[in-house]
Structures are given as C-alpha cells and as structure tokens.
Amino acid sequence: MNIERFMADFGNSTSNFLVDSYYFEIPTCVVEISNEEAEGYFTNSVEEVDDLLSRLLISTVINNEKKYYMVGKLAEENPYANGHVGKMHDKINSPIPYAVFLAAVSYYYKLKNTNGENKAEIEIDSMSMMLPIWLLKKESKFSIAQNKMAQRFAGDHVVTLITKGMETELTIKVASAKCSIESEVARWALKYKLVNDEEKNATRIAKRNEARTFDDTETVFVDIGGGSTDAVELAKGLNTPVSKESFKIINIEPYLGRLDTLLNEKLIEYFNDLRSLENFIVDNYSNQKYVLKNENTGQKYDLTLPITDMLKGYADLLVYKVTEAFNTDGKRKKYVYFGGETPILSPFIKESVKNATNEDILERNHFFLNELLDDETEIFKPAARTINLAALEILSLNERNSK
Template sequence: MEIKRLNADFGNSTNNFLIDSYYFEIPTCVAEISKEQAEGVFTNSVEDVDDLLDRLLISTVLNDEEHYYMVGKLAENNPYANTHVGKMHDKIESNIPYAVFLAAMAYFHKLKGEKEIAEIKVDSMKMMLPIWLLKKEDKFSIGQSKMQNRFMGEHNVKLLTAGMETELTINVERSKCYIESEVGRWALKYKMANDQEKEVTAIEKRLESKMFDNHNTVLVDIGGGSADAVLLAKSLNTPVSKDSFQVIQIVPFLGRLESLWKEKLLEHFTDLRSLEKFIVANYKNQKYVLKNQNTGEKFDLTEPIVEMLREYSKLLVYKVMEAFNNKTKDALKFVYFGGEAPILSPYIKEAVEQMTNEEIMENNHYFLSGLIDGDESEIFKPTARTINLSALEILSLNELKQG
C-alpha cells in the first residue's frame, strides 16, 4: 500500500490526520497496558472497519521489548490515559504521538489497503511541533530534526483488536516537521480549490487575505496543551526573527479544565474527557445544562463553567497583548484559532473590549469562522481545529507539483 501524503496534527485533545485527502480523528487518549490485560480487552470480535476507530488496540517493540497500548476512544476510561493534560506535553519524547501514529496507520490500512499486502510505504509525512517545545533547543531546526527523525524509516505494529488482527511494516521515505501556529498562515493566505476543467486540485490565493496586506498579523493558536502566538510580517509573510515566536505563559487549557472538574464538578462527570465532551456539545449557546438520561434530572452547570472560561480568556488576552503590543506602534491584526478558540471566543471578545474598546475589537481581532468566505469549490475548508492540517496539505500539494 502506498500513501503519497500523510499529514498529522498530534494535538493534546485530538489527533487529526489527512491521508491522501481522507480525514479522520483519534482522541488523544493512550494507555499502556500489560500483555495479560491486552489479551482480556475484547470479549467479542469487531466485524466492521467502521467500528475499528473506536477500538484500537496495538503493540509495538520499543528498546527490544513489546509494549501494548489502548488508543483513542478505547482508552478514554483508563485512569492512565490522560497523564499528559496537566503539564506541557513533550511530543518529541512522549510515546503518545508515536502510539497514535501506529494505530492510525493500522486503521487506514484496514480501511483502504489490501489484506494481502502487509506493508505501507509513505512517500511524504508532515507534522508539527509547538513553539514552546522548539524554543527549548538552541535552534528550532534541532527540535524539528528530532521529530522528523522519529518518524523517518521503518516501523512495525501489530493490530490486536479482536477480529481485525494484522501485522504491518511501515516505511516513511521522507518526513518534515513544521512550526505550529506559524504554518497556519499558508491556509489563511491560500486555499485548495477543485478545478473541474482540469480535474485537479488548484492552490489559489484567498481574496480575503488582502485585509492583511498592510498589517503585521499575530496568529494565536489556542490548543488543549499550550497556547502559542507568532507575529507575521505584512501579507502573512514569514516572521522576521526568533523573537516573533512567543509562548503564552498560561496553564494548559486541559489542565485548567481538569482543575475545574476536580474542584467543582467531580460529582457530575466520571473523568476529564466526559466534561470536555459536554462543553464541546454545549458551547455554542453558552448554556451548560447536564441532563440525566435515565432519571430526567437536570443540573445547571453554566455558572462554574462560564466563570472558568471567562477567567481563562481574560488572562490569555492579557498575556497575548503583553507579548506583542510593545513590538510595534502600528495597528496589529490578531487571528485566533486552535481547538479551544471556538469555546473561548465570546469571552476573548469580552476581554479584548475591556482592555481596548469595541472598535479595536471589531477591526483588529478575528476568529477563523468569521474570516474565511464561503466557497463551494474549496476542498477541506479549514476550521479552528484543522487550519494547521489544511496548511500541511497545501504544502504537500505544492511539493507534488514541484516534483
């Protein structure tokens, strides 16, 4: 089986994959278990590949020892599945991205590959690292090389899910690591459009990107594990210096959410992930009413949740402003994205208005959902959660055209 373009976003809430134009997600829940535990996970066989994504059980050999992992939804209820959320997650050293990568490859092979061929050749793989992790090195390129090298070459995985068992060898021919948040500028500046005449995907300049032609722009990437920001030159061009990359010094969002769960909502949710899912399902109307599906009883949790979101947003905006307002006297444009941006957006707007005024909020601060125009020809239109992945796909397609 050959994969031409493997684009991966190893997030702290969700891992997003775009493989030869096919998109899927795996929750960032990984629990290492013993061989004996692995043998007792399943009582029934999984018969449909559509169910496999929720039942990923794999093993791989690391340092001459076989390790067993439950990955994604299967691991959500395991107490060791979210050990990365309360601190900054070092994706270079952690086994979590690697285990998810192997599970993703096993799933994709079952979905698209031929049973008789137990090998996957990946022509080109692209991934990213957050700014805080790259800043630990003397040069960004050192951290990027470490991540690239981790995925380059041969990998072996056993899919142990009952009814879906297989062994695979994966060969990654080329890999490249980009900078989270900064790479997103490619998806703000360009779009992938379906050229029906030539039956190809065309990379086109976005008309709406013109609003950034005369302004330096700050991209604020709010993830579950870190918040990073980068100051771009005019026309969404590359940053001018290392100082243009800023780590926003704030507790990771998932870590703050875990504190809220333990301090105020422990009786209502069994784990952090169930609270996170509840917020994702209800944030659009800013009302958080939990309903017991068995008794019909309702619990209005709006006050403690909104209070946390408002406080978090206020501190986030303060930290972002503090990092960039002194770098130029000209008006800056700010674009907020990342997995947590839609949840925090109303409170970020409040905080910006309080720190500045309504006019500045309206003219200089943008959220992705209100920034990108509708275009029926656009392929894989970026969202707050997938803009970095869209950018990797644009770079992958450009690379293919260049040969």
Template sequence: MKIERLNADFGNSTDNFLVDSYYFEIPTCVVEISKEKAESHFTNTVDEVGDLLDRLLISTTIDDEDRYFMVGKLAEDNPYSNSHVGRMHDKINSDIPYAIFLAAVAYYYKIKNEDSENVAEIEIDNMKMLLPIWLLKKEEKFSIGQAKMANRFLGEHTVKLLTSGMEIELTIKVGSPKCYIESEVARWAIKYKMVNDKDNNVTIIEKRMESRKFDDNETVLVDIGGGSTDAVLLTKGLNTPVSKDSFQVIQITPYLGRLEKLLKEKLIEHFTDLRSLEKFIVANYKNQKYILRNQNTGTKYDLTAPIVDMLKEYAELLVYKVMEPFKDNSKGVLKFIYFGGEAPILAPYIKECVKNMTNEEIMENNHHFLGELLEDDKSEIFKPTARTINLAALEILSLNERKSK
C-alpha cells in the same frame, strides 16, 4: 500499499490526520497495558471496519521491548489516559504521538483494504507533522527540534493491530518526514485555499480574497490548544516572521489542565472524568448554556455559572498574556487571528475582554476569529476549521511539493 501524503497534527486533546485526502480524528488517549491484558481485552470480535476507530489496540517494539497500547476512544475511560494534560507535553520524547501514529496507519490500511492478508507493507512517501513553539525554543535552533521529531518517524516501523477480528501485522516505511512549526504554518491555509478545478479534474492552490485584510498590517496568529497556546508575529501580508522573538509561548496553565481543576473542585459529582466534561462543553458552547440532563431520570443540572466563570477567567488572562509581548514591537496597527481547538469555546469571552481593554471598534477591526474570517466557497476542498487549520496548511505544502516535482 503506498501512501503519498500523510499529514498529522498530534494535539493534546485530539489527533487529526489527513491521509491522501482522507480525514479522521483519534482522541489523544493512550494507555500502556500488559501483554496478558492485551490478549484478553476483547470478548467479542469487531466485524465492521467502521467500528475499528473506537477499538484500537496495538503492539509494537520500542528499544527492543514489546509494548502494548490502547489508543483513542478505547482508552478514554482509563484513569491513566489523560496523564499528559496538566503539564506541557514533550511530543518529541513521549510515546503518545508514536503510538497514535502507528494506530492511525493501521486504521487507515484496514479502511482501504478491508479484506487484506494478515501481513502487509505500507510505504509513506511524504509525512508532515508539527511541534509547538515552547518545545522548539528549548533547542539552540528550531531546526534541531524539528529534525529530532522528523527523524523519529524516518525509516521502518512495525505494528500489530490486535483488535479482535481486525488483526494484521504491518511494516511501515516512511521516506520523507518533515516537521513544521505549529501556529506559524497556519498562515499558508489562511492565505491560500485548495479548490477543485472541475474542468481539468485537478486540485489547485489559489489565494484567498479575505487574506487581503492583512496585506498592510503585521498580524499575530494565536493558536489556542488544549496543551499550549502559541503566538506568532507575521510580517505584512501574512508573510514569514522576522526573528526568533516573533515566536512567543504564552505562559498560561494548559486549557485542559484548567478544565481538570474545575472538574476536581466544582464538578466532580457530575462527571466521571476529564473527557466527559470536555465533550459536554464542546456540545454546548455555542449557546453558552451548560445544562446537564440525566437521560435515565430526567433530572437537569444547570452548570452554566461555574463553567462560564472559568472560561471568562481563562480568556481574560489569555488576552493579557497574548497582547503584552507584542504591544511595543509592532509597527503600526497590529491585527490578531485566533484559532486552535479551544478558540471557538473561548471566543465570546475573548471578544468581551478585548472590548473592555480597548473598545468595540478595535475589537471588530483588529481581532479576527477563523470561523468568522474564512468565506464560503463551494469549490474549496477541506475548508479548515479552528481545529484543522494547521493540518490544512500541511496539505497545501504537500501539494505544492508534489507540483514542484
């Protein structure tokens, strides 16, 4: 089997994949288990390939040692599944992105080859991934960190999918991996979009009309993730940053780490783990009311106050930390675009904070949120969201490379 384009965003909350235009997500939960536990984990077989994403159990060899991992939803309830959330996660050296990559490829293979043999090979022509700015800044040059991450995936890999009923052994060969800068790469998907040319039955890349709002201003891209928040100062027209100082790591407790603190201090009686609290907030943030219902007893708990207080406090510190590094470096009016997995949740509190720090006119004209910025276009393929903007940018770069070849 051949994969032309594999684009991966290894997030701290969710890992997003776009493989030859097929999109799927895997929760960033990885737990290593013993061989004995792996062999006895499943009591029933998985009969439907559609259920596989929730049942990913793999083994691979790392440094001549056989290792066994539960990946994604299967690992969510394990107490060790979120060991990376309270600190900055070193994705270059961590086993977590690698295990999720192997599981993702195995899942994709089974989705496309449900009745396959037990042994198969996959060739990946073009693989793209990302690293956060804080990790790249540890190196003398960004390119050194990018090369380290890319080289981790270059070459041949083996993985065994151990999920009962879905067993397969795969050899994966990655030909051309490339690593890009989180946040900065998003400018490609803010400036351009992928649209379907029905007349010629092809995908084309065209400029977004809404990106003209930034033609005459320097713009800061603010990527609010579960593990880290990055800010990048772009030149006019959403063009390339001018120096290393244009890339800023926002010194703030990781969002998931702050959420874990809230869980331990105030909500421990209502949620068994961090993921259940995170899902509860994602399910309810649009109306800013957090009412927990016990589906067995009908009892309701209003958790709005502690959750909103935490989100407000986090947003206030975030806005201060984001605006401070750039206030003396910009030339003229500076604009901001907020995205990342946590941006929609924090948006109303960021807006309120910006208004209090400046005024409503500046907030409306200079501070933009991705979901409100991008216009609807029925011909657009894979319209990005706050969570998938980096991934969409990688796909645009991949399609541009294919066109140039």
C-alpha cells in the same frame, strides 16, 4: 499499499489526520497495558471498520521491548489516559504521538482494505507534522527540534493491530518526514486554498481573497490548543516572521489543565473523568447553556455558571498575556485566533478584548477563523482545529507539483 501524503497534527486533546485527502481524528488518549490485559481485553470481535476507531488496541516494539497500547476512545475513561494534559507535553520524546501514529495507520489500512490480508507493507511517500513553539525554543535552533521530530517517524516501523476481529501486522516505511512550526505554518492556509480545476480535472492551489485583510499590518496568529498556546507575529501580507523573537510562548496554564482543576474542585460529582467534562463542553458551547441531563432519571443539573466563569477567567488571562507579549512597540497589529479550543473560548475572548479596549478595535483588529473564511467551494475548508493541517496539505501538494 502506498500512501502519498500523510499529514498529522498530534494535539493534546485530539490528534487530527489528513491521509491522501481523507480526514479523521483520534482522541489523544493512550494507555499502556500488559500482555495479559491485551490478550483478554475483548470478549467479542469487531466486525465493522466503522467501529474500529473506538476499539484501537495495538502492540509494537520500543527500545527492544514489546509494548501494548489502548489508543483513542478505547482509553478515554482509563484514569491513566490523561497524564499529559495538565503540563506541557514533550511530543518529541513522549510515546503518545508515536502510538497514535501507529494506530492511525492501522485504522486507515483497514478502512481502505476491508478484505485485505492480515499482514501487509505500507509505504508512505511523505509525512508532515508540527511542533509547538515552546519545544522548538528549547534548542539553540528550531531546526534541531524539527529534525528530531521528523527523524522519529522517518524509516521503518512495525505495528500489530490486536483488536479482536481486526488482527493485522503492518510494516510501515516512511520515505520522507518533515516537521513544521505550529501556528506559523497556518499562514499558508490563510493565504491560499485548495480548489478543483475542472478543466484539468485536478486540484489547484489558489490565492485566498480574505488574506488581503492583512496586507497592511503585522498580524499575530494565536493558536489556542489544549496543551499550550502558541503565538507568532507575521510580517505584513502574512509573510515570514522577522526573527526568532517573533515567536512567543504564552505563559498560561494549559486549557486542559485548567479544565481538570475545575473538574476536581467543583464538578467531580457530575463527571467521572476529564474527557467526559471536555466532551460535555464541546457538545454544548454553541448555545452557552451547560445543562447536564441524567438519561436514566430525567434529572437535570445546570452547570452553566461554574463552567462559564472558568471560561471567562481563562479568556481574560489569555487576552492579557497575548497582548502584553506583542504590544511593545505601539504599532497597530491584527490578531487571528484559531486552534482547537478557540470556538469554545471565542465569545469570552471577544468580551475581554472589548472590555480592555473598545468595540471598534475588536472589529478592526481581532479576527476568528470561522468568521473570516467565506469560500464554500474549496476542497478542505480549514476550521479552527484543522487550519495547521490544511496548511501542511497545501505545502505538500505544492512540493509535489514542483517536482
């Protein structure tokens, strides 16, 4: 099996993948278990590939030692699944991105080869991924960290999918791997878009009209993730940052860490684990009413106040930290907010900006991705959580077209 383009965004909350234009995601939950636990884990076979994403159990060899991992939804409720969320997560050395990568390839193979053999070789022509700014700044040059991450995935890998009914052994060969900079790479998906060229029956990269909004000022991209918040100041026209100092680490507690504190201090009687609380917020943020219903008793618990208080406090501190980091020269700057946690925090960020400045500055200088993009015809329209991935796809297709 050949995969031409494999795009990966190893987020702390969710890992997102775009594989030859097919999108899927896996919760970033990984738990190592013993051989004995792995062998006796499933009582029934998984018969449908649609069910595999919630039943990912793999084995691989790391440093000459065989490892067994539950990945994604299967690991969500395990108490060891979220040890990486309360602190900055070193994706270069952590086994978590690697295990999620192996599981993602295994799922994609089974998806595309429902009647395939239980032993196969997969060739990936080009793999792209990203690292957050705080990890890049640990090295004397960004490229050192980028190369470390890329080399971790380049070359040969062996994984065994041991989910009962889906058992498969795969040898994965990654011909080329590249690592970009989170938040900065997103500018490509705000400058360009992917559209269908009906005359040539092909995908074409086109300029995005919305990008004109940023022709006249420097623009700060604020990438709000579950594990860290990155921010980078781009030159006018969404062009390359001026220097290394244009990249900022926003010194704020990780969102998932703050959510974990809320769980332990105020909501422990309502949720068994962090992921249950996180999913509850994701399911209810659009109407800003957080009412938990017990489906067995019919009893309801209104948790709106403690949750919105936490979100408001977090947004206030975030806005202060971001503007403090970039408002050093008195020049007008525009801000674009995206990242997986932005849709949840956006109403509170708006309120915080308005309170700190005024309504006019909020409207002229602060933008949210879901309100900014208006073209419904593009092939893969970026969302707050996928704009980095869309940018990797644009860069990859551009490189292919150049060749």
